Amino acid sequence: MESSFYLIQLLNGIQYGFLLFLLASGLTLIFGIMGIINLAHGAFYMIGAYLCYWLTGITGNLFTGILLAIPLSILFGYAVERLAISHLYNRDHLYQVLLTYALILIANELQSIFWGNDVHSVAIPEVLKGSIQLTDNQAYPIYRLFISSACIVLAILMYWVIQKTKLGMTIRAGASNREMVQALGININWLFAIVFSMGATLAALAGMLSAPVNSVYPGIGDNILIISFVVVVIGGIGSIKGAFIGALLIGLADTFGKVLLPEMASMVAYALMAAVLFWRPQGLFGKV
């Protein structure tokens, strides 16, 4: 009983960590390549979750809902980059914080206009319903395993794009030396637009995948945004490897914190961050 209970918590922690990785990897790339602090990243998570709820409701199936929501998220990320974020390059972080904060206010109000302020749930498709029986009274839901495997697939896909393709090569070059990439004749605006809408789509995907588990409600993006910041800070800004390790650390710390220290659960992640930064101010894999 004891060991299977901890196994379930371990799986939950890893699954939460994978979801955080989807958010944090986009956030860290947007920081690292574009030099933009993007508070609106949580808004994309929220929009993903609501799009998933809306389109699943229309089509009656989660998979088609997600498949339809992905192109919408890409378009949305692209539009936000062109209309708002592109005015922020070479400006002080202060204005980036302020403008992306305004985007959160606007996104939250639009959500309340279009979808109202109720809590909605999203149905899990028949195939993924049910759970795996571990012992007599301990079971693990199949849908959570589906989230983890979807995240692993996405992570491998991202690894492939970034390490093996020409686009990925440009992105890596942009992360290490932006000016040099521009000097080599690569259209940096085009690269920024791609990186931003890619990050936005990853965040929206995290929202879509978690919608059936966490349900969909106003302000859903706000809390996860701050936790994703913590992940990025722990991992080191601009490092995808750091985001991966940081996300798993925070996912496990948060899950086990809720079990072992219920009164202080939400503080565990922040305490972990403080400890890491005390030891390495630039994060685990950050450059000085």
Added chain:
Amino acid sequence: MHTVTRPIIIFLCICLVLLLLFPAVGGPFYTELVTKIMILSIFTISLDLLIGFTGLVSFGHAAFFGIGAYLLAILFNEVEHINYWWSLTLTLSLTGLAALVIGWLSIRTSGIYFIMLTLAFAQMCFYFFFESPHFGGDDGIFLANKPEIKFGTHQLIDLENEHHYYYFVLAWLVGVYLFLSMILRAPFGHVLIAIKANEQRVRALGYSTPHYKLVSFVIAGTIAGLAGFLEAAHTSFVTPAYLGWHESGMAIMMVILGGMGTLFGPVIGTFIVVLLQDFLPNFTEHWKLIMGGIIIGVVLFLPNGIAGLIYSISNRFTSSQKEHGREHV
């Protein structure tokens, strides 16, 4: 940083006279609202010391406002006769201590790291009060009795009286303003302003910049704690929302809209934002949409805020005077 020219001093004196006269004509509702705005102004001025003068973009400044408020409510919750000066001294020293710890950990970093770290520490404080069952949790906490300001046995100022409290807060606002303008004119303040302009050069001159930044952070945190103390003593009620990151975000908005790097700018910004927050919901339930639009407009078209506008007007005024004088010569 701008020098305070004579037209600006005249402008500030007019504002002060208007504030002094306001309770006579404003009625109880607006007197109370302006009291709240002045308390928030103390908070945003302290944030401007970091953002506008030292170049430290703190996105967690609301934490110190909330800590100041909570300390008064927690430490003196059961006390029947709260001695104002004791409670203030204790609250401010503990808030300053919190700012010292958070500041010490945060100023080791800079840029985006600093923004995110201050944000994360503020969230940590938020959750501490939000989840803790001893301090009221998400319901917040009531303060049973208000502090008493006594001189011997005679009660000097009655904090229950709305007019007394208005002038009391106004006195604090003027006091904080004068204190900060004194600091900024001193050599210490010049170092802070130089750090904002070019930290590397200041370090090359032999100044230990982390110490200066830390002292600035602690001063700003303590003044934010003072604002929280005044607010808690005003409403007798503290909620975790005081520490939330939306508060920090709105405070940055107030500083930028009013004009950072001037001490009076944040006060103007606070007045405008709070009045809008009070006024817009009359028209639409979705007033935050308009607020977001205003913020975007400020970022794109008014990066120096309203104080920047005032300065450009007053500069035109003084320079035309100079030209006028030259004609006579």
